[in-house]
Amino acid sequence: MQLSVIGCGYLGAVHAASMASLGHTVVGIDVDQAKIAKLSAGETPFYEPGLDEILRTGLASGRLTFSTDYADLADAEVHFIGVGTPQRRDGQGADMTYVDAATAGILEHAKPGSLIAGKSTVPVGTAARLTQLAAREGVRLAWNPEFLREGFAVKDTVDPDRLVYGVTDATHDEDVATLDQVYASILERGTPRLVTNQPTAELVKVAANSFLATKISFINAMAEISEVTGADVTQLADAIGHDERIGRKFLNAGIGFGGGCLPKDIRAFAARAEELGKGESVAFLKQVDEINLRRRQHVVDRVVDSFDGPVYGHRVTVLGLAFKPDSDDIRDSPALDVAVQLKGLGAEVVSYDPEAMDTARNAHPQLNYAASLDEALEGSEAVVIATEWKQFKRLDPADTATKVARPVVFDARNILDPTAWRNAGWTYTGMGR
Numbered sequence: 001m002q003l004s005v006i007g008c009g010y011l012g013a014v015h016a017a018s019m020a021s022l023g024h025t026v027v028g029i030d031v032d033q034a035k036i037a038k039l040s041a042g043e044t045p046f047y048e049p050g051l052d053e054i055l056r057t058g059l060a061s062g063r064l065t066f067s068t069d070y071a072d073l074a075d076a077e078v079h080f081i082g083v084g085t086p087q088r089r090d091g092q093g094a095d096m097t098y099v100d101a102a103t104a105g106i107l108e109h110a111k112p113g114s115l116i117a118g119k120s121t122v123p124v125g126t127a128a129r130l131t132q133l134a135a136r137e138g139v140r141l142a143w144n145p146e147f148l149r150e151g152f153a154v155k156d157t158v159d160p161d162r163l164v165y166g167v168t169d170a171t172h173d174e175d176v177a178t179l180d181q182v183y184a185s186i187l188e189r190g191t192p193r194l195v196t197n198q199p200t201a202e203l204v205k206v207a208a209n210s211f212l213a214t215k216i217s218f219i220n221a222m223a224e225i226s227e228v229t230g231a232d233v234t235q236l237a238d239a240i241g242h243d244e245r246i247g248r249k250f251l252n253a254g255i256g257f258g259g260g261c262l263p264k265d266i267r268a269f270a271a272r273a274e275e276l277g278k279g280e281s282v283a284f285l286k287q288v289d290e291i292n293l294r295r296r297q298h299v300v301d302r303v304v305d306s307f308d309g310p311v312y313g314h315r316v317t318v319l320g321l322a323f324k325p326d327s328d329d330i331r332d333s334p335a336l337d338v339a340v341q342l343k344g345l346g347a348e349v350v351s352y353d354p355e356a357m358d359t360a361r362n363a364h365p366q367l368n369y370a371a372s373l374d375e376a377l378e379g380s381e382a383v384v385i386a387t388e389w390k391q392f393k394r395l396d397p398a399d400t401a402t403k404v405a406r407p408v409v410f411d412a413r414n415i416l417d418p419t420a421w422r423n424a425g426w427t428y429t430g431m432g433r
């Protein structure tokens with residue numbers, strides 16, 4: 001099929017390249033000229049495993065192109081909206097500027113009878129509003145949320161655990177048939193496909209992210225209790241995780257969640273619920289957010305406490321800047337936040353991340369970035385493991401001790417073996433263990 005994807009960020013670029021890898025002809029459109037030039041040259045604007053390969057294959061096949069001109073989507077049968085919905089500068093709600101601009105751009109050039117499939121995470125009620133605008137141009141609109149995780153974005157797109165189509169009664173059959181054609185090869189594998197109305201599809205996404213955020217904050221709340229009782233939250237998670245109804249996934253206590261989705265999505269959902277007069281229904285999300293933010297502070301406080309006086313002038317190593325491993329994304333990253341806060345307290349912070357150094361440097365040029373892991377450890381008086389990269393998990397405690405000035409480690413992701421590190425002479429502090 002002929003497809004267009006509006007927005008070539010994390011979501012859109014992956015979706016465009018993935019759809020081309022399924023055999024479709026795809027044009028990716030973005031207003032950012034530099035991004036389009038990079039993608040057209042086969043360079044990924046961010047780190048995402050597997051994306052390079054499908055991008056290059058797509059370009060080479062001629063089925064994948066990128067453009068800054070909306071006119072290039074005129075032949076497409078389906079237009080995916082994959083632009084960002086960041087947190088508003090002046091509040092907690094979602095900034096809809098890009099979704100609205102993308103819709104306007106599509107409607108200027110789309111052929112009547114084509115379908116807009118919204119993928120961006122939006123406040124419930126958005127699809128209904130946009131459907132009316134689209135109908136005036138004879139264009140249909142469905143909501144087709146995306147559940148991709150960074151680091152697994154390509155896999156999650158070409159092999160998702162479910163597909164959700166949010167459609168209107170008026171165009172139900174046509175919309176389902178069109179989307180089934182787009183995802184034919186995925187559906188053939190027996191992937192569950194749920195057809196819902198538009199508000200349900202919009203809610204599925206925010207409800208899923210709210211649930212995941214709540215699960216993480218739940219175990220971090222248990223970490224807080226563990227810290228004052230001598231319990232071990234990791235063992236607690238293992239034990240409750242054996243209950244199939246609870247499950248062990250997303251029960252890793254630590255420094256909390258970050259990224260471009262969970263933090264802003266729970267805030268936008270709470271703001272939307274307020275608008276709907278149902279603020280109390282999701283009031284717990286505020287506590288989920290607060291527990292999450294307390295974890296960053298907890299790490300900073302523990303590091304400060306480890307020195308006799310102020311942290312000022314002490315050399316602190318922060319290992320990890322990305323909000324999670326296998327990503328160079330630093331949006332709302334707890335790791336970066338901890339580095340920035342310690343720097344603000346006057347510590348001599350040295351950071352290192354296998355992939356996120358450039359993105360972090362752009363956002364926070366005031367931090368000191370080491371060229372290598374060894375350089376970051378050199379002369380360190382406190383090491384904070386802030387992102388669970390494999391390289392950090394594999395650190396040898398005895399060898400690492402020879403590089404630092406003071407063997408004090410804060411395992412903010414609970415990925416090290418406390419016994420092994422203590423036996424090698426380290427003062428080890430985990431999160432809730």
Ligand code: UDX
Nearest residue numbers: 146147148149150250251252256257258259261323324
């Ligand atoms: C998330 C959702 O998982 C995905 O379905 C949605 O489409 C977008 O938002 P992503 O932001 O890529 O994906 O990251 P995810 O893997 O969910 O992790 C989010 C944050 O939670 C990370 O900072 C991670 O380190 C943290 N986390 C995750 C924990 O602190 N503990 C856990 O047990 C799991």
